[in-house]
Amino acid sequence: MWKSSLLVLILFGTTHFLQAQKINSSYQLHIQKASSEIIIDGVLDEQAWKDAEVATDFFMITPMDTSFARVKTDVRMTYDEETLYLIVVNHHAVEGPYMVESLRRDFSFGKNDNFLLFMDPFDDQTNGFSFGANAAGAQWDGIMYNGGSVDLSWDNKWRSKVTNYEDKWIFEAAIPFKSIRYKKGITEWGINFSRLDLKTTEKSGWAPVPRQFPSASLAYTGSLIWDEAPPQTGANISVIPYALGGFRTDVAGSGETEYRREVGLDAKIGLTSSLNLDLTVNPDFSQVEVDRQVTNLDRFELFFPERRQFFLENGDLFASFGYETIRPFFSRRIGLNAPIQFGARLSGKINKNWRVGAMNMQTGEVKEDALPAQNFTVVSVQRQVGARSNITGMFINKQSLNYNPDPDSENPIYSQFNRNAGIEYNLASSNNLWTGKAMFMKSFGPETIDNGFVHAANLKYSSGNLTWNWEHQYVSKNYTAEVGYVPRNGFYKINPEVSYLFFPKSDKILNHGPKAGIRYFFNIDGEKTDNTTFLAYNVKWRSQSTFQAWVATDFVKLQRPFDPTNYSGDTLARGTEHQWYAVGAEFTSKPQSVFTYAFTSRFGGYYADGKRYNVTADIGYRFQPYVSIAMSANYNDIHLPEPWNRTNFWLVGPRVDVTMTNTLFFTAFVQYNEQIENINLNTRFQWRFKPASDLFLVYTDNYLPAPFYTKNRSLVLKFTYWWNI
Known part of the structure; x- marks a missing residue:
């Protein structure tokens, strides 16, 4: 097979x-070397910008992809021996303030007025980089792969500034050639620009992209035509040392305190303009945000x-x-x-x-x-x-x-x-x-x-x-x-799915339609062990609110003993068969409001002829762009025969994000997980005092909910500095 x-x-x-041509090859932006010095201040006043070619007349991607954009956007690019420059004038189409979540880096695309650059410096329509900002100046950067996916965990050294006016906001950026990888000697890069304006709920792109694809799709980029090959970066070596101090106290155990005094080093060496060597000695990742906890009712290992x-x-x-x-x-x-x-x-x-x-x-x-x-x-x-x-x-x-x-x-x-x-x-x-x-x-x-x-x-x-x-x-x-990560072995799986969308001529609804799928698992002997069949109906409004209702039937023949609560320790026997029906619904509110909410629900059968009821809710309020308050809650109510009887779990997670500037952040995050009997408190302060150089202060506590006492706590102060040689 x-x-x-x-x-x-x-x-x-x-x-x-094999012989396919680039779809948007006729969309070309010519870039020439800067005719004057450029200051990154969000003001379009340098001679270099007056001399630069303008990319304008964007096409609408959503709600429809058959006309020019209603919101006007103008883009200019230039460069010097060390830096690629970009300036964007984002005109307003509707009066009123911009809409953003916060000043936090790598913001959620659909919840912010934003401008994004997608570039394919290898011109292979598969790999590239993305840079951008929201209307308040929060930066976005990511590495692109698989022709249109963006990994926002990637972080590099560049500068930007956003300036707001009554009728527009201007985004200006300087991206060092050393911060990206590109093919040596070529004078044509794939490029596209994306604009999301939440007041009009319009997403647009310079080179047209069909609405079923993300604006990041590298298959639909236009071309950035260089007046000469981009400059070679020469020696491209970055050294990123860190030093940290801190402690961890095992309060519930030995009571001992372990003190930490560590140093380490990362290095990035550009062997060519498109090939990089990364080295690390004694790395530490204590500043990385903690994983979001989930209620685990699965038979297999969870993925984080x-x-x-x-x-x-x-x-x-x-x-x-x-x-x-x-x-x-x-x-x-x-x-x-x-x-x-x-x-x-x-x-x-x-x-x-x-x-x-x-x-x-x-x-x-x-x-x-x-x-x-x-x-x-x-x-x-x-x-x-x-x-x-x-x-x-x-x-x-x-x-x-x-x-x-x-x-x-x-x-x-x-x-x-x-x-x-x-x-x-x-x-x-x-x-x-x-x-x-x-x-x-x-x-x-x-x-x-x-x-x-x-x-x-x-x-x-x-x-x-x-x-x-x-x-x-x-x-x-x-x-x-x-x-x-292969959580189960010894199976065959078959999983066909199909969906269809209708696009009505409506002022309210953008699209709606059904989705259906079947998932079968068989063991090595060809015996059916799992089956899920579902039918769903989706509705998306022009305001970007979404709703889905679904119905499903499940069958499971256990291949090993399993506790359906993942809590009690009592298990269902291997080989027992279980079948049930369930229904559910999901709704997400429009992102333009400062108050947002979402919910999911699931009602129906469960293992051993039991019942399971699940409701999740997420609510948020923002005092844009400085403070965002969010609360997530997940409740499961499980009814089973003896010895389990009734079991219910709460998972609650309030979160506060304070973004004092686009370089100064504070986050406080609490997770109460009743299933594992733990309360986790994580607070994280970050000061980006220079591009890609940070000071972190991270405090973490874990508590037993009842009787309430501290299990362990830790405090870490970490300093990192990005130094280009």
Whole structure:
């Protein structure tokens, strides 16, 4: 099956799209070297801007994609030997104040008046960078991958300023060439500009993008035409040292206080204009925001995204291989239970068609947990084929050092090694209507029992109205990915889905339509173990409010004992069968209001002929742009026969964000999780005193709810400085 799936996708991609031309090639913005010095002040008064060509006459993307934008936007770009410059005049179409959440970096796109730049400096319609700002001056930056996805965890060094006027707001930015990667010698980059104006609920782009795709879609960029090849950056070395001090007290345990005094170093070395070497020694990630807790009623391990900066640039070369629940490599497996001593990562473009990613990380020994020192190696090589498709090969090795488990033990605590090797084909048509992938991966271990394999493939079609997707997966019983995220083994999965949208001629409703899907799981013997069938109906208003109602039926045949509350310790027996029906609804209010809210609900059956009722609610109020207050709540009420009877859980999370300026932030976040009997308090102060250089103060407490007492607490003060050599 896997060979035929891979062959079909490769043939489909290469025969239909090998000679495809760039869709918006006629949209060109010519850029020339600056004729005067540029000061980043949000004022369009330099001679260089008067001499620059203007990109204007944007096209509407939503609510409709058949006309010019109602809101006028003018963009100019220029450069000098070290910096790329951008200035944008965002005219108002409707009187009144702008709408933003806060001054926090990497804001939520749909909740802010904003302008974004999407650029493809490799001109491959697949990889690139995004920069922008909201109307209050909060910055946005991210690395682009898969032809239109943006990873906002990426952070780099650049400057910007927003100035507000009665009839417009002006965004001006300076992006050092050293902060981005680009192909040497080419004089044409893919580029597009996106504007979201919440007062008119209009999203627009300079080069037109069909409304079913994000404005970030690199398949629809225009062209930035340089008067000469962008300048070479020369020596491109950045050193980012850190120093921290702090303590952690185990109040509920030994009562001892552990003091921390640490230093470490990151370095970024630009080997070429498109290939980067990252080095790290004794890294620390204490400033990274804590994970959002969830009520866990799942039978399998939950997924929490990577937030650590070192793993993020060109992260798609490592983390995007596979599917949502089949990730051969998951960087959070490295360094969360053991200290990272040092590491290196090489990533970027070798030439027009080839990308490479290679990572090696070394962790230390943890004697109290009998955890040996371990070395992690990941190598990913990607070759572009056709217009926007690619083939990627990946190798992953986890090696325990100076560790020899008992050969007579049936279940050693840690394996001596685990390796994975495989290949993946990613399809993306030139017009983005067809996307998909097919993958095959095999695992290797010290015993033959670890030598399993996995195969998965999907094909998706997205037009303006119709979207359908076919997906199937197979994971063998013995497949092992110790550095991956593969929560279940030994199954076949089949998952077709289809949806259709109507676009009525209405002043209120933007679109509406049904969505249906079926998901089947079978064990290795072909026996059905899981089935979910659902039917939903979606409505989206022109105000950007959304509503969905759904009905579903579920069937589960347990493959191992399971506690349906994940709390009591009592379990349902392996092999028992469970079937139920459920209904639910979801609503999200329009983002233009300073008061926003959303809710979801689920009512219906559950395991063992029980009932489960679930309601979640999110409310927020902002005193824009400085203070944002939010509250999220999740309530589950579960009714089961003995020995469980009735079980209910609250998960409540109030949050306060204070953004005094776009470089000075304070966040206080509380999470009360009744299921795990914990209250978590996390406060985080950040001062960005220079671009990409920060001072953090992080305080964390964990409490037992009843009787109320402190479990542990910690305080960390961390200083980082980005130094260009």
